[in-house]
Amino acid sequence: MRNRGAMAVAAVAMAAGTLSGCSSDGDAQAAPSKTVLVPGRPGEPNRTEVAGPREPAEPTAAEVGFMQMMITHHAQALEMSALAPDRASDPRVRSLASRIDAAQKVEIATMRAWLKRNPKAVLKAHGRHGAHHAAMPGMATPEQLERLRNARGPAFDALYLNLMITHHEGALTMVKDVLDKGTDVTVQQMARDVQSTQLAEIGRMKDILDS
Incomplete structure (x- = not known):
């Protein structure tokens, strides 16, 4: 049951992440980030992580x-x-x-x-x-x-x-x-x-x- 609850939270978070990636006109040039579900190890709950493009490194x-x-x-x-x-x-x-x-x-x-x-x-x-x-x-x-x-x-x-x-x-x-x-x-x-x-x-x- 605990895993089902975590998956439900992850689904909500994924939807929120998708919407937030498209909500700002100023960020239209950037690819939207998304939330992905990462299965936990045996005995540990699943977790969510944000996946997407990282900020480019500053020129040297x-x-x-x-x-x-x-x-x-x-x-x-x-x-x-x-x-x-x-x-x-x-x-x-x-x-x-x-x-x-x-x-x-x-x-x-x-x-x-x-x-x-x-x-x-x-x-x-x-x-x-x-x-x-x-x-x-x-x-x-x-x-x-x-x-x-x-x-x-x-x-x-x-x-x-x-x-x-x-x-x-x-x-x-x-x-x-x-x-x-x-x-x-x-x-x-x-x-x-x-x-x-x-x-x-x-x-x-x-x-x-x-x-």
Whole structure:
């Protein structure tokens, strides 16, 4: 009889849990929780537990730092690539620079939107915000950028490719530092996308230099 009474309570609780999951308009995006009956061990009554999606883990400081620094890192790649249309002599270099420009503008927009969606995580990791260029691997120095601005033709092509290879290799180091050091789906997917894209572009740039 005691088990029957527990089952009746569980049924009422299940109905209440189902209704409460649908009652709030503000929670329309979240999957409703539900109450399930868990049989007790011999001699113990049954019990009820709430089953449903758990609150996602907060992004880690490493993930916040990756997104913040990669925005600055990408910005320099855009600065370098913007010089190619007027200075590069090899159409392959101009094409590569155009692809880098288009892809990294989209990635910067995605990273900025992510940071806006995660203000608490950003505040916790505030010490990583505004990292200096020197702290990021692969960044070109002001002197190297000035040389690139002053170069034309084949000299520009070679300098751009060599600087961008180093720049991409720095980004891969940053990816390595954040991969699997968090649980945020957007950050981890973006890190893997950066890894695959920039590895392919490094191979392409080396092929152009060797041709």
